[in-house]
Amino acid sequence: MKLKLLYSDLKSDLDVIEKELATAVNSSSHLLNEASLHLLLAGGKRIRPVFVLLSAKFGDYSIDSIKNVAVPVELIHMASLVHDDVIDDAETRRGRETVKTQWNNRVAMYTGDFLFARAIEYITVLENTYAHEVLSHTMVELCIGEILQIEDKHLIDQTVRDYLRRIKRKTAILISASCALGAIASGADEKTIRHLKRFGYYVGMSFQIIDDILDITSTDEQLGKPAGSDLLQGNITLPVLYVKNEPTIAPLLKEMLDGSISEDNKQQLLTEIRNSEAINHAKQVSNMYLQKALNEVKQLPANSAKKSLQNIALFMSKRKF
Amino acid sequence: MNEALILQHVETYKKNILMQLQQSTLQKYTGIPVVDEDRLFFTILPFLNEEDWDNSVEVSAIAVSLIFSALAAHDLVKEENATAKSQQLQVLAGDYYSGRYYQLLASENKIDLIQLLSNSVAIITEHKSRFYDLEDYTLEELIQSIQLIECKPIERFLEYYAYHEYVYIMNEALLLAALKKELVAFENNEKTFYISKSKIFQSNMDTLRLEIEKIELTLVQDVRSSDLLNESLKDAILERVSNHSLENQLREG
Numbered sequence: 194m195k196l197k198l199l200y201s202d203l204k205s206d207l208d209v210i211e212k213e214l215a216t217a218v219n220s221s222s223h224l225l226n227e228a229s230l231h232l233l234l235a236g237g238k239r240i241r242p243v244f245v246l247l248s249a250k251f252g253d254y255s256i257d258s259i260k261n262v263a264v265p266v267e268l269i270h271m272a273s274l275v276h277d278d279v280i281d282d283a284e285t286r287r288g289r290e291t292v293k294t295q296w297n298n299r300v301a302m303y304t305g306d307f308l309f310a311r312a313i314e315y316i317t318v319l320e321n322t323y324a325h326e327v328l329s330h331t332m333v334e335l336c337i338g339e340i341l342q343i344e345d346k347h348l349i350d351q352t353v354r355d356y357l358r359r360i361k362r363k364t365a366i367l368i369s370a371s372c373a374l375g376a377i378a379s380g381a382d383e384k385t386i387r388h389l390k391r392f393g394y395y396v397g398m399s400f401q402i403i404d405d406i407l408d409i410t411s412t413d414e415q416l417g418k419p420a421g422s423d424l425l426q427g428n429i430t431l432p433v434l435y436v437k438n439e440p441t442i443a444p445l446l447k448e449m450l451d452g453s454i455s456e457d458n459k460q461q462l463l464t465e466i467r468n469s470e471a472i473n474h475a476k477q478v479s480n481m482y483l484q485k486a487l488n489e490v491k492q493l494p495a496n497s498a499k500k501s502l503q504n505i506a507l508f509m510s511k512r513k514f
Numbered sequence: 515m516n517e518a519l520i521l522q523h524v525e526t527y528k529k530n531i532l533m534q535l536q537q538s539t540l541q542k543y544t545g546i547p548v549v550d551e552d553r554l555f556f557t558i559l560p561f562l563n564e565e566d567w568d569n570s571v572e573v574s575a576i577a578v579s580l581i582f583s584a585l586a587a588h589d590l591v592k593e594e595n596a597t598a599k600s601q602q603l604q605v606l607a608g609d610y611y612s613g614r615y616y617q618l619l620a621s622e623n624k625i626d627l628i629q630l631l632s633n634s635v636a637i638i639t640e641h642k643s644r645f646y647d648l649e650d651y652t653l654e655e656l657i658q659s660i661q662l663i664e665c666k667p668i669e670r671f672l673e674y675y676a677y678h679e680y681v682y683i684m685n686e687a688l689l690l691a692a693l694k695k696e697l698v699a700f701e702n703n704e705k706t707f708y709i710s711k712s713k714i715f716q717s718n719m720d721t722l723r724l725e726i727e728k729i730e731l732t733l734v735q736d737v738r739s740s741d742l743l744n745e746s747l748k749d750a751i752l753e754r755v756s757n758h759s760l761e762n763q764l765r766e767g
Contacts, residue, residue, distance in 0.1 A: 224647035280606070297646075300643070303642050303646075306588060307636055313628060317629035319625075325620035332609070332616060332617075333614060335609075336610040340537070344539055
């Protein structure tokens with residue numbers, strides 16, 4: 194089943210979000226317009242707006258008002274991707290040239306800054322201090338997550354705890370904030386906000402672990418980029434942490450992190466990790482977070498959105514690529 | 515408020531701003547954040563002129579400076595080959611500082627000011643982009659872009675707190691400082707932010723010089739004859755303007 198089918202009942206509202214995103218990135222600058230539209234057309238799952246909308250169903254739902262939260266979280270996600278592509282020197286994303294490749298790094302910086310600024314401007318329609326505290330905290334934490342990722346690159350001595358701390362900030366926190374903001378903006382009660390915030394956090398953790406597993410287990414075609422590219426960039430992920438000291442893996446891993454690995458050895462390293470218990474072990478950790486997410490859903494008030502949240506969580510944590 | 519006290523206040527503000535931006539990894543690889551003292555001086559001009567200035571205004575003034583530090587960090591990212599660790603962290607420094615300004619104002623419940631300032635950041639990025647796109651802009655339009663890039667968040671801040679009378683001086687003084695800095699760097703064959711990217715500037719250097727002289731002359735006259743500013747502050751402003759005098763800078767360069 195495709196992810197979009199799981200939230201097909203939100204289709205008309207997501208169409209509103211899509212139109213609103215196009216309005217939000219509209220600029221008096223020809224160049225920024227082009228760069229932003231380039232990003233919009235690249236598409237994406239729009240999973241963060243979906244979490245905002247579903248979470249808003251636990252309060253007084255109105256697409257006209259909730260779009261002011263759903264649009265900014267997607268803009269923040271888009272902006273961080275544009276800047277990430279500069280950091281990673283990425284040539285393509287989702288099969289299209291990145292902004293930094295099509296123009297240059299500086300234009301990518303301005304495009305990201307423009308999107309961040311528009312996101313903040315957009316959400317100020319919401320006169321709720323707590324919502325702004327949540328979002329601003331999220332933006333700062335996202336950066337700290339990225340900073341940690343750069344700091345931890347090539348560091349073989351890091352722990353599972355370091356990894357979890359990093360992915361919390363890198364991925365889980367924005368999904369958690371999306372859920373919390375949807376609930377806050379619709380006036381849901383505090384207990385519901387708390388459950389949704391935790392749900393988003395757990396789903397985000399589970400999702401990122403699966404993402405890191407897939408980087409190793411998928412083919413280049415499935416990923417749309419070379420398999421193992423995270424590892425090649427020096428990012429040590431959970432499966433790698435579980436097997437980093439295995440005698441058949443340690444020397445190859447060292448070569449990989451030194452950047453001296455041959456293509457044959459790289460394939461051998463990926464095969465060794467794929468065939469090890471590390472993948473299953475990492476899947477178990479992802480599953481543990483998924484179960485925690487599902488437990489949070491159980492505690493939410495009865496509502497049609499409960500089932501959708503549950504299904505999306507299951508889909509995101511069980512996906513094959 | 516005498517000259518020494520003015521300098522002391524600017525220094526104190528600068529310390530407070532840097533405190534807000536402290537992040538050990540960023541500091542290690544990207545150095546101390548850029549805090550432009552001229553911009554800071556003109557942001558707190560009403561305070562230096564002994565206007566009413568409470569804690570909320572002070573926090574907002576700091577937030578305005580954080581915005582400029584964020585934008586300055588991103589201006590330090592190279593157009594090509596930004597793969598060094600220090601460059602990667604420069605990208606994140608800008609995003610981090612930007613998040614800090616939002617966080618600071620959110621904690622003060624200044625949602626309407628956040629709206630004004632984030633809109634001003636969007637405007638700045640639009641005008642910076644003018645120096646990278648292929649559209650034809652006139653010299654006047656580009657000078658206006660520079661003024662917006664240099665001043666817009668400060669203008670919004672001053673207007674928000676009803677310090678309207680200070681907007682004109684701030685706008686002209688910061689435009690003047692930016693243009694002079696550009697011209698001097700260009701004439702010394704150093705890197706420039708605006709001129710090197712614009713053929714219009716390069717083919718109209720004499721007009722640019724005249725424009726700078728005109729702005730300076732008018733600004734000096736207006737400051738001297740101002741009923742708004744106290745005498746020490748007038749001296750401090752004129753001192754800043756003359757520190758940027760083209761002749762001085764060229765001689766130093």
